[in-house]
Amino acid sequence: MQHAQSLDIKVVNMSITGEDTDDGNCGHSDHSVMHVAICGVVNNAGVTVVVAAGNDSTDFVNSVPAAYDEVLTVTAMQDADGQPGGRGTIAPGCQTTVPYDDAATDFSNFTTIGSPDAAHTIAAPGLCLRSTALTNGPGGGNVIFFGGTSFSSPHVAGTAALCITTRCAGMTPAQVIAKLRADAAAQPASYGFTGDPHTPIDNRYYGYLDYAGGY
Numbered sequence: 001m002q003h004a005q006s007l008d009i010k011v012v013n014m015s016i017t018g019e020d021t022d023d024g025n026c027g028h029s030d031h032s033v034m035h036v037a038i039c040g041v042v043n044n045a046g047v048t049v050v051v052a053a054g055n056d057s058t059d060f061v062n063s064v065p066a067a068y069d070e071v072l073t074v075t076a077m078q079d080a081d082g083q084p085g086g087r088g089t090i091a092p093g094c095q096t097t098v099p100y101d102d103a104a105t106d107f108s109n110f111t112t113i114g115s116p117d118a119a120h121t122i123a124a125p126g127l128c129l130r131s132t133a134l135t136n137g138p139g140g141g142n143v144i145f146f147g148g149t150s151f152s153s154p155h156v157a158g159t160a161a162l163c164i165t166t167r168c169a170g171m172t173p174a175q176v177i178a179k180l181r182a183d184a185a186a187q188p189a190s191y192g193f194t195g196d197p198h199t200p201i202d203n204r205y206y207g208y209l210d211y212a213g214g215y
Contacts, residue, residue, distance in 0.1 A: 005045065010164045013157035014071075015150035017054040022063040026119050042070045046133040046141035048158040048164070048173040050074060052149035053121070061117060063109060069120055072160070072177045075206040076108040076126025077193045084191045090128060104195025110151055110204040113197075121207040122181055123196065125150035155210055156180065158166055162215035184208035 020032060027035025041047045049071040049130075053060050060066040066073045080088030080101040088101035097170045104110075105127045111117035127147035160168070160176055185208045189198040195206050 003048070009045075009047055010180075011155050011157050011161045012049045013039065014049060014051040014065055015153055017052065017063050017066065019062060020067070021062055022067045022069060024069075026070070027074035032064070034065060036066060038065055039070055042173045046173060048072065048160050048176045049152050050160060052153040054111055055107045055148050057107050057151075059111060060109040061111065061115070066109065067117060069116070070173070071120060072156060072180065072206055073117070073121050074126075074149060074156045074210075075110055075121060075123045076105045076147065076149045076152040077123050077195065077209065078103055078105050078127040078147075078208065079125040079193070080128055084193075086194070100194075102193040104193060104201060104204070104206050105147065107147075108152075108206065110206050112203050113200060113205045115205065118205045118207070120177055120181075121205060122156055122184055122210050123193070123207045124152040124210040126150075126155075155212075159210050159212040159215065161211055166215045168215075180210065181208065183214055184211045187211050 023029040026039035038049055042049055051065045051073055052072045053066050053073050053075045054063045060073065067073055080090050084102060086100060086102040108126065111121055126149050129147060129151050131146045159180060161178060163179060168179050171179065192198050192209050195201045196208055
């Protein structure tokens with residue numbers, strides 16, 4: 001927090017999870033050091049905090065920092081070709097039990113439809129992504145196909161950074177989060193994925209698919 005202004009830090013990405021809940025008081029009631037710190041970064045330094053939802057295929061209400069209202073929580077969907085419509089082919093070597101393109105992943109945490117956490121949830125690609133690794137993978141060399149909500153959250157952190165330099169300039173973190181979610185929700189249903197609010201799976205809420213095209 002002390003370096004945010006001097007280094008012009010506007011966005012933070014966090015890919016960590018722990019068992020806890022949101023006390024609704026920025027960690028002051030349950031003495032959560034992490035929650036206090038995140039609220040300080042958000043409220044005092046004006047930094048937008050983007051976090052991974054977690055990979056346990058469960059409601060993230062008991063997972064932090066995903067459950068904190070002050071952050072933008074990112075779930076994972078699968079996108080094989082960078083295009084909507086579910087026409088992509090899953091790459092050989094990609095480990096997934098979801099055999100089709102443009103769908104919520106089977107591992108991503110989520111919230112429930114109508115829950116308070118839905119107000120700070122968004123989705124982004126998080127599976128079958130090429131990544132460097134210290135091993136020889138199916139892509140050859142030191143490149144493998146990998147996934148997780150830790151791959152999804154940087155997509156959205158990058159979108160937030162783009163928006164802050166353009167249409168989100170001068171906005172508070174809460175306003176940035178609202179803007180990103182509104183712009184994602186404004187896209188046609190054909191842009192989304194199986195499991196988004198247009199085509200929900202059971203009572204799970206993964207959010208609308210992040211949209212960086214307007215920034």
